[in-house]
Amino acid sequence: MTWRATVLTLFPGVFPGPLGASLAGRGLRDGLWRLDALDMRAFGVGRHRSVDDTPFGGGAGMVLRPDVVDAACGAALAEVPGRPLVALTPRGEPLTQSTVRELAAGPGAVLLCGRYEGVDQRVVEARGMREVSIGDYVLSGGETAAMVLLDACVRLLPGVMGAAESAAEESFADGDLLEYPHYTRPAEWNGLRVPEVLLSGHHAQVARWRRAEAERATRERRPDLWARRAGGDPSRTSAGEGRAPPLAARSDAA
Ligand code: ADE
Numbered sequence: 203m204t205w206r207a208t209v210l211t212l213f214p215g216v217f218p219g220p221l222g223a224s225l226a227g228r229g230l231r232d233g234l235w236r237l238d239a240l241d242m243r244a245f246g247v248g249r250h251r252s253v254d255d256t257p258f259g260g261g262a263g264m265v266l267r268p269d270v271v272d273a274a275c276g277a278a279l280a281e282v283p284g285r286p287l288v289a290l291t292p293r294g295e296p297l298t299q300s301t302v303r304e305l306a307a308g309p310g311a312v313l314l315c316g317r318y319e320g321v322d323q324r325v326v327e328a329r330g331m332r333e334v335s336i337g338d339y340v341l342s343g344g345e346t347a348a349m350v351l352l353d354a355c356v357r358l359l360p361g362v363m364g365a366a367e368s369a370a371e372e373s374f375a376d377g378d379l380l381e382y383p384h385y386t387r388p389a390e391w392n393g394l395r396v397p398e399v400l401l402s403g404h405h406a407q408v409a410r411w412r413r414a415e416a417e418r419a420t421r422e423r424r425p426d427l428w429a430r431r432a433g434g435d436p437s438r439t440s441a442g443e444g445r446a447p448p449l450a451a452r453s454d455a456a
Contacts, residue, residue, distance in 0.1 A: 204233060204234070204235060204310075205234070205306070205355075205359050206219075206235070206236045206237075206282050206285070206310035206312075207310050207311055207312075207313065207352055207355070208238045208239075208240055208241065208278040208282070208285075208312045209238070209312075209313045209315060209345075209348050210238075210240050210242050210271070210274045210275065210313065210315060211345055212243060212253065212315075212317050213343070214241045215239075215419075216239075217349075218230060218258035218355070218412055219238040219349055221349055221378070223249040225259070225357060225367075227362065228362075229356060234362055235359055235362070238281075242266070242270060242271065242274045242275055246270055247267065247269065247270060247405065252270075252272045253267060254266050254267060254317075254318055255267055257319060263319030263320075264318035264319060265318065266316060266317070266318065268306050268324045270284060272329065274314075275312065276327050279312065280313045282310060285309050285311055285331065286305065286308060286311055286312045286315065286332050286447040287310070287311075287329050287330065287331040288305070288311050288331065288332050288333075288335045288351070289313075289314040289326055289331040289332070289334070289344075289349065290315055290334060290336070290344030291334070291335060292334050292335050292338075292341070293320075293337065293411055294302050294333035295333065296336075296337070297335065297351060297354075297386055298355070301334065302351070302358065303358060304359040305354040305355050311349040311351075311355070313344070313351065313352070314331065315343055315344030315348050315412070316343065317342075317343045317344070334347075334351065335347075336350050375391065378456060379416050379417065379420050380416060380419040380423060380424060380427070381416060381432070382411075382412035382413070382415040382416045382419070383415060383419075383441050387416075389401060399411045410418075431433065
């Protein structure tokens, strides 16, 4: 079965956007996945097809009406039932690779893009939506967040990525280690040389160097990820201060 995404939005024209390019775009054209953007305006109420109203309790901005959002959800699910509903909102649970893997393994997803101040909470709960945030910053709407989520899911679908990219996904499958840095020709550029070990042809040494660089980047840039790793394996904290033990002392170094 084709993995199917339906995006509920007030700006259907922005899709597929960047998802129409590169591997995701080729997968879309090849029918490896399908994307429908459903205009919520079509479910608006009254002569003006209103989709939003002022918030009860006062405050700035407008809130998407529950009846309008519910009708749009109903239409999306009538088309392909059984798909999870995901509301993109800065109030949501942080998007992780494990959520991405879970969604990619299913039949697809219905993604609700909030605009204005948000969505009436009653329809979010009545429809059992999963509220997801792509990070601790506020976007002007959920559309770009939906694209981020879709990009991450689609690249995991069978046939979308080439073999090389698939292998890369494997080595960081736990999402708990940042990638090592990459280099290509020329070996010297503007007086800057590529790390010598990468030119050595010594596979075990290359693997050890990459592992150490990945660990260093994770430790320095993402102490939160590093602490989680260290917490799961006491041998990793034996050198103190959350630093990895010397590579020579590690059984998994190569
Ligand atoms: N809509 C606005 N900001 C968002 C965020 N950070 N994540 C998901 N959806 C959003």
